[in-house]
Amino acid sequence: MLFTSILIFLVLSTYICHNDNSFNRLGTITVAFITLMFISSLNIVSISNGITLFNNWFIFKTINLPIIFMMLLFIMSWLTYSSTNSISINFNLLVLVLTNLLGLMTLPLVNDLLMLYIIIELQSYTLYLMTGLYNKSYNSTRASMLYFMTGGMASTIMLMSMYFLFNEYGTMNLNEMNMLQNYNNTFNMTEMMLMMGLMFKMGMAPLHRWSMSVYNYAPTYMTAYMSIVAKLSMSSLMFANYWLFDNYVMLLFMYMSLLMGAYKPLYQMNLKTMLAYSGMLNFGYLLLSVMSYDMSYYMYMMQYVLTHLLMFMMLLSAGELVTPVSKWSPLLFMNQLNMNNNYLLMSLMMCMFSLMGMPPTPGFFSKLFIMESSLMDNYMFEMMLLMMCSVMATYYYANMMKMSMNSMTNKEQTVYMNSTVAYMMSVTTMLLLTFYIYLPNMIEGLMMMYM
Template identity: 45%
Template sequence: MLLVSLVSFIVYLAYNPNTQHYNRLASISLLFISYLAWECLNIQYSNITLYNDWFKYTSGNSPIVILLIILVLSLLLYSTIYNKYNISNKWIALLMIINLIGLILLPMVNDLIPLYVIIELQSYSLYIITGIYNKSYNATRGAILYFVTGGIASVLILLSSAEVYHQTGLTNLNELSTYYLFNNNNGFNSFDILIIGLIFKMGLAPLHSWSIAVYSYTPTYITAYISIVAKVSIMSFIYLNIALFNTQVLIISFYLSIVIAAYMPLYQVTIKSILAYSGILNFGYLITAVILADQSYYLYILQYSLTHILIFYIILVIGSNTAKPASQWSPIVNVNELLINNNTLIIIFIICLFSLIGIPPLPGFYGKYYIIVALMDSGLYLESLTIIIFSVIATYYYAYIIKQLAINLNNNNDKVLINNTVSLIISIYIVILISIYLILPTLLEGLTLLNN
């Protein structure tokens, strides 16, 4: 269905230059695709394989596929409205659909040959999306940096794949997991190079510096896209194939990620840099759920995606109503520029930050709670204590943003005008965010049934 939509939009784009009209059609198409993916959740007792077992659609990756489609749809919907400071681009929806193909195929991939192709499909479309507003010097600068660093990671992935085939003569991931189970005894294998390449792609510590620069350089709308969807897709691939990887490499990345991401933002004043470190911190937490192959991964990835989509939506709305923007691409740069004349938006923003801190009954609390419980059940007490300590440290820079937002609560100026579509999306997401604890037992039961 995505391929049909892609071809149809290419033809349509040749005859109709109306960008917003095109983006709305793409949004409707993705909405229908998400419905089809939801209906496929009924397939519980059989694994669907495609193209000689190159891809598999299972109960494990089906929730991730739906989440990725909804994330891309949510971000694409924002491009259907008039934005005061951000110039529309007729190629953005087309590139998002191309990128979405790579995003949803990566968790489904089951062979080393399509693995590299899918990662490159995802990466090259992201490079172009990063630099799509080429009139912005910083956007072009960020796209080049993204391309160079992504190329290094791609070399590592290709090198690892070639070495694995040289050692084993196998490319199927199921067969490789069986091979290493009986022949490797958890020692070093070539998949360690692959996991380093994937960590590089996600921008986790210690290979994270490029991601902070890229997220800061690119326009805010593009930052919202590249900082969420690619990480979710790659981390989900690791989670679903954790039997192939050396968990010691992931443990090292876990410690470095949460230490650096909890400490470095204390000296940051730019909002996108702080959110970039926040993403590293949250994916550092996720690494522990990945190592344990625990179902808390699904809950945490859901709350992280929901919270960050809401935060970026609010920042975009604030930027479109800023009288003196820093630039037309990123009207809001520093935390002290978060001047909001709408108390509802302020409260929603603060609720999102409370969720990231881990205040109950918000989903951020339950995500951390279930990860810590899973760690303690596995005897990993040091990792549990580390998460608690650095969560407390990270609270300081979240509180710094909350303090700036709280100052605006006493501001009685005119209300910020919000587009009806954006207002509806923000309303739906905040209702889900503050009420998810009511359906949490049912949600966890559903995840258990899917994975059994």
């Protein structure tokens, strides 16, 4: 259905104007219909869990399904926001989003090294083009070129590692490699190279400097997309094929990401740079659940997507309430957090509380489950480091709240937002606050999925 939609939009482009705002709504309806088709096809897993598709290139398992569902919901919300806001998606960007979605949905299902490289490049090249599509912005073009150069370096490392893996195992199939690895029970440097390429593309420390610049230069609207979907899909690939990556090397990336993500933003005033470090810190937490191969991975991904979706929607909406520094990124620095809508401010504070890990927000329960799984696997030092970095990160989250509290004393007239955007943020805020009510049912569903 997704591939057919891309072809339809390409043919449609020859007949109508490309600047029509109705493309936003049309893309939202398309992704919503794909989501319904995806839900209706879940019965396949109940018949045969682990079914292979297209000559064993892809494998359809239960551990991949929640991640795909979260990506579909995020992109649908992202397109819905743009259709009711001053941001207008042109036709080219919509086709790139659908093409990128094709790579996002198939990457967790990959079961072959050749398809792994093709799907990652499909996802990466669409992100390069999406970043630089607003070519009237100098910083946007600069971000696209930097993203392309660093992504090309990471792709080269991954391609070399795939060559050496094929030379060693004699197969490109990941299931066959898993059996051969269990038989040999050895670790080699080629698997480390593959993990370094993935970590490079995810922007994990110490290979993270490019991501700070790209997120800062790109338009805020694109930063919201890149900071969630790219890391989400690649981490799901690592979780589904956890046996392919060595835990000791992953621990080094986790240590560096936690320390850099907790320490560096203490001296930052740029909002997008702080959010980039915050994302690196959150995925440092997530690496611990990947090493444990525990369902806490899903709990943390749910809260990460929910919290960051609401936070970026609020930052985009707040950018319309302040004097813009730039057309593409109106809200750049923390001293601009003087919003004229106090309800918007309170929702932003709820997001900060969730990132801090305050109960009863989702951030508290997700960190609790990660610490429980790490204790069960005897990751004592890692759990203590997680707690220490979480306390350090609380300072710059609280500093953002302090800067935004200046709006409470603002006597200007309250500025109201679009009703649809306000409804979306209200629903997301209520989900954030009532997450603990649905938590037992989510845990039960995840346990049934693992059986």
